[in-house]
Amino acid sequence: xxxxxxxxxxxxxxxxxxxxxxxxxxxxxxxxxxxxxxxxxxxxxxxxxxxxxxxxxxxxxxxxxxxxxxxxxxxxxxxxxxxxxxxxxxxxxxxxxxxxxxxxxxxxxxxxxxxxxxxxxxxxxxxxxxxxxxxxxxxxxxxxxxxxxxxxxxxxxxxxxxxxxxxxxxxxxxxxxxxxxxxxxxxxxxxxxxxxxxxxxxxxxxxxxxxxxxxxxxxxxxxxxxxxxxxxxxxxxxxxxxxxxxxxxxxxxxxxxxxxxxxxxxxxxxxxxxxxxxxxxxxxxxxxxxxxxxxxxxxxxxxxxxxxxxxxxxxxxxxxxxxxxxxxxxxxxxxxxxxxxxxxxxxxxxxxxxxxxxxxxxxxxxxxxxxxxxxxxxxxxxxxxxxxxxxxxxxxxxxxxxxxxxxxxxxxxxxxxxxxxxxxxxxxxxxxxxxxxxxxxxxxxxxxxxxxxxxxxxxxxxxxxxxxxxxxxxxxxxxxxxxxxxxxxxxxxxxxxxxxxxxxxxxxxxxxxxxxxxxxxxxxxxxxxxx
Numbered sequence: 074x075x076x077x078x079x080x081x082x083x084x085x086x087x088x089x090x091x092x093x094x095x096x097x098x099x100x101x102x103x104x105x106x107x108x109x110x111x112x113x114x115x116x117x118x119x120x121x122x123x124x125x126x127x128x129x130x131x132x133x134x135x136x137x138x139x140x141x142x143x144x145x146x147x148x149x150x151x152x153x154x155x156x157x158x159x160x161x162x163x164x165x166x167x168x169x170x171x172x173x174x175x176x177x178x179x180x181x182x183x184x185x186x187x188x189x190x191x192x193x194x195x196x197x198x199x200x201x202x203x204x205x206x207x208x209x210x211x212x213x214x215x216x217x218x219x220x221x222x223x224x225x226x227x228x229x230x231x232x233x234x235x236x237x238x239x240x241x242x243x244x245x246x247x248x249x250x251x252x253x254x255x256x257x258x259x260x261x262x263x264x265x266x267x268x269x270x271x272x273x274x275x276x277x278x279x280x281x282x283x284x285x286x287x288x289x290x291x292x293x294x295x296x297x298x299x300x301x302x303x304x305x306x307x308x309x310x311x312x313x314x315x316x317x318x319x320x321x322x323x324x325x326x327x328x329x330x331x332x333x334x335x336x337x338x339x340x341x342x343x344x345x346x347x348x349x350x351x352x353x354x355x356x357x358x359x360x361x362x363x364x365x366x367x368x369x370x371x372x373x374x375x376x377x378x379x380x381x382x383x384x385x386x387x388x389x390x391x392x393x394x395x396x397x398x399x400x401x402x403x404x405x406x407x408x409x410x411x412x413x414x415x416x417x418x419x420x421x422x423x424x425x426x427x428x429x430x431x432x433x434x435x436x437x438x439x440x441x442x443x444x445x446x447x448x449x450x451x452x453x454x455x456x457x458x459x460x461x462x463x464x465x466x467x468x469x470x471x472x473x474x475x476x477x478x479x480x481x482x483x484x485x486x487x488x489x490x491x492x493x494x495x496x497x498x499x500x501x502x503x504x505x506x507x508x509x510x511x512x513x514x515x516x517x518x519x520x521x522x523x524x525x526x527x528x529x530x531x532x533x534x535x536x537x538x539x540x541x542x543x544x545x546x547x548x549x550x551x552x553x554x555x556x557x558x559x560x561x562x563x564x565x566x567x568x569x570x571x572x573x574x575x576x577x578x579x580x581x582x583x584x585x586x587x588x589x590x591x592x593x594x595x596x597x598x599x600x601x602x603x604x
Contacts, residue, residue, distance in 0.1 A: 091278035092408035093416025106221035120390035126418015132377035135369035161328035169341030171382030183371025190494035196474025202451025212441035213253035215246025256283035256442035287439030325389035
């Protein structure tokens with residue numbers, strides 16, 4: 074298979090290069106914003122994004138996942154830097170986190186990813202879509218007080234996602250609204266048949282046109298409509314450097330002088346666990362979004378992320394995870410392979426060294442338009458209707474997860490969603506592990522699959538429904554495992570059955586046996602379901 078990989082990537086250049094450009098446009102302000110919110114040097118976010126693009130893209134087992142600095146870690150990183158007293162010491166904790174992730178990968182801890190219910194994962198995707206929409210509306214109207222990539226409901230300035238919307242309408246910039254509205258119109262037009270039928274036009278990524286429109290409008294408005302021109306605060310803000318040498322001089326190296334400090338280990342373990350959980354959640358979500366439905370190996374991903382954090386810490390970068398916003402933007406832009414993530418990494422390197430002054434002409438409103446459409450694709454009304462049609466076991470965990478993430482953060486929301494998801498999983502197991510069929514005074518109580526102690530309550534309910542004087546067959550033929558609690562419940566019922574004149578026959582339950590009943594056609598025949 075390896076011999077065919079180069080040809081596979083070459084075959085998808087037409088999709089992956091435009092998608093890589095889109096991911097780069099989305100990732101650049103996110104990397105800078107997350108670094109700013111973490112209290113780290115701005116270049117640290119760029120370094121993490123570069124490593125995620127150039128290195129982790131090829132080490133990862135996922136074709137579409139994009140790695141970089143994660144918004145969910147900003148508060149932890151900011152507190153850790155303050156606790157340890159310096160950013161270089163914090164970098165040693167990042168490297169420790171990478172080592173722990175590497176070990177978790179070899180210990181096959183990635184299997185945890187297989188236990189996230191589909192409804193919960195889909196609820197997470199819908200929540201991310203709604204968060205993108207709610208968080209980008211202020212940027213689209215010209216209110217840029219919060220950093221790009223902020224995903225938490227409660228913010229450091231004591232505002233919330235919802236109150237921020239109110240404040241944004243009090244500081245509307247007409248120029249920003251023009252930029253974002255036209256940018257959205259351009260991207261929607263580019264999806265029409267009139268454009269898609271022209272092969273060469275369709276190769277140009279619509280988000281790139283939206284960004285070029287924003288740059289062109291702002292340059293034009295400065296000369297002709299100064300009142301509509303956007304101020305510097307509404308633009309991307311990339312640190313300017315003159316060549317590779319100056320860029321490398323910005324790098325911060327780790328300080329290992331505090332290896333005896335217990336806080337270094339506590340922070341390293343915390344970063345490793347949270348980053349691993351966010352990565353596994355993102356990986357499951359990417360697998361759901363992948364049009365080809367490829368399944369990424371989770372243990373392989375933990376190893377890749379471990380190496381990534383070792384490199385990021387060694388070069389002055391922030392801790393990284395697989396990130397769903399950039400991954401979904403890549404998939405939305407048509408990415409087919411990991412080459413798209415690699416292209417975004419290459420562009421991050423070039424932009425950080427050579428293109429800062431040009432990138433600083435990009436309005437944040439243009440990027441907000443891109444993320445608004447990405448968010449809409451993650452939470453289309455059709456998704457809600459589809460989940461509703463699948464019944465309460467799907468729509469309830471889906472909605473609970475979505476609301477919980479929206480009003481807390483990713484990990485807390487997922488924990489709440491998992492509780493509801495597990496409730497429905499157990500409820501479904503209760504229904505399928507024990508079945509009761511009745512035909513007049515005859516009952517067939519069948520134990521199926523694995524019957525654990527969790528099924529004790531449903532078993533008691535089933536036995537309580539049996540009327541006095543009935544004939545009951547308890548059949549364990551289909552059960553692969555029967556818990557001791559279930560055996561004892563049946564033993565108790567056997568002891569009390571004579572008082573109710575219930576005739577009990579036990580089949581294929583090793584630890585139990587019943588006296589052979591009086592044989593008669595009306596009794597020994599397997600009961601049939603009532604018509």
